[in-house]
Amino acid sequence: DAGVTQSPTHLIKTRGQQVTLRCSPKSGHDTVSWYQQALGQGPQFIFQYYEEEERQRGNFPDRFSGHQFPNYSSELNVNALLLGDSALYLCASSQEADTQYFGPGTRLTVL
Amino acid sequence: KNQVEQSPQSLIILEGKNCTLQCNYTVSPFSNLRWYKQDTGRGPVSLTIMTFSENTKSNGRYTATLDADTKQSSLHITASQLSDSASYICVVSERDYGGSQGNLIFGKGTKLSVKP
Numbered sequence: 498d499a500g501v502t503q504s505p506t507h508l509i510k511t512r513g514q515q516v517t518l519r520c521s522p523k524s525g526h527d528t529v530s531w532y533q534q535a536l537g538q539g540p541q542f543i544f545q546y547y548e549e550e551e552r553q554r555g556n557f558p559d560r561f562s563g564h565q566f567p568n569y570s571s572e573l574n575v576n577a578l579l580l581g582d583s584a585l586y587l588c589a590s591s592q593e594a595d596t597q598y599f600g601p602g603t604r605l606t607v608l
Numbered sequence: 609k610n611q612v613e614q615s616p617q618s619l620i621i622l623e624g625k626n627c628t629l630q631c632n633y634t635v636s637p638f639s640n641l642r643w644y645k646q647d648t649g650r651g652p653v654s655l656t657i658m659t660f661s662e663n664t665k666s667n668g669r670y671t672a673t674l675d676a677d678t679k680q681s682s683l684h685i686t687a688s689q690l691s692d693s694a695s696y697i698c699v700v701s702e703r704d705y706g707g708s709q710g711n712l713i714f715g716k717g718t719k720l721s722v723k724p
Contacts, residue, residue, distance in 0.1 A: 501651070539612075539697055539714035540652070553711070587651050596642070597712070599651030 499524075501590050501600035509606045510578050518573040518603045522590030528552075529571040530597060531563060532587040540587055546571050547593070575605075583607045610635040612700050612715035620721045625688055629718045631681040631698030639703035639710065643672050643683045646695045646717065655683070655696075688722045695719050 502521045510516050522529050528547045532540035542555035546565035565571045569590075575582055583606050589597035612633045621627050633641070640659045644652035656665040656672040658681070665672050669686045685692055695717040702710035 537716070539716045541714070542712065585649065589651075596654055596657060599644075599653070602649070602651050604649065 501526075501588060501598050503586075503588050503600040503603050505603060506601065507604045507606075509608060511608050512578055512580060514578050514607075515574065515576045516578060516605060518575075518586050518588075518605070520571045520573070520588030520590075520600060522569050522571070522588075523598050526590035526592050526598070527569050528591045528593055529565055529569065530589045530591070531571070531573045532589065533557070533582075534585040534587055534602070536584075543573070578607045580607050610700075610702065610711075610713050612698055612713050614696075614698050614715040614718050616718060617716070618719040618721070620723060621688055623688060623690055623722050623724050626684065626686050627688060627720065629683045629685075629696050629698075629720070631683070631700075631715055633679050633681070633698070633700045633713070633715075635679075635700040635702055635713050637703040638676065638679075639701040641672075641674055641681050641701070642699045643670070643681075644697040644699060646697055648694070652697055685720075688720075690722050690724060693720060693722045 504519045530545040531543040534540040544554040545552050549565045560576045562574045585602045587602045588600045591597045615630045642657045643655045646652040658674045671684045674681045697717040698715040700713045
């Protein structure tokens with residue numbers, strides 16, 4: 498079992514650009530959650546996908562959008578990047594509301 | 609407002625020593641509390657999970673306690689090792705109206721450094 502995987506591991510973008518991050522959940526998991534973690538802070542909830550629908554959303558602007566595919570993998574898209582979007586983006590998968598297993602994260606740097 | 613506060617913010621101990629990390633929360637209604645270990649630049653890894661009725665849970669050298677009355681939890685690390693150097697994050701789950709797990713509220717973490 499590969500666990501939760503994320504790609505890419507690192508990414509550098511410039512302000513105004515768009516970015517897509519990808520997540521493959523742990524085998525058997527149907528729910529994917531995305532988090533943004535700034536340096537020295539705890540993860541902040543962005544949104545959660547279940548059955549290809551956004552089920553919950555945190556306090557993030559519409560520039561942050563996502564998608565879940567029939568195989569339960571997920572994408573996080575961020576438009577019009579700002580310097581403040583630089584962070585570690587974590588994906589976590591779970592079987593509905595059970596314990597979330599986190600991926601290794603994608604480190605996004607916006608210049 | 610639902611909050612999770614952790615202390616200390618950072619901690620340095622010598623290898624082989626014990627330490628205790630604290631977590632206070634105001635989350636209500638409460639579903640469960642988890643402790644995660646996060647190595648620098650990596651995703652968090654679950655150490656323990658406790659529900660309202662559990663007051664202690666162990667995972668090897670890690671022992672978590674929960675006092676649901678005072679809304680406090682602690683994570684005790686015994687005989688620390690260099691590999692214990694990481695951030696330890698306390699996460700409290702709300703209970704939704706259906707009785708299931710709702711939102712997760714994350715603490716900012718305690719950064720532990722174990723020195724030889």
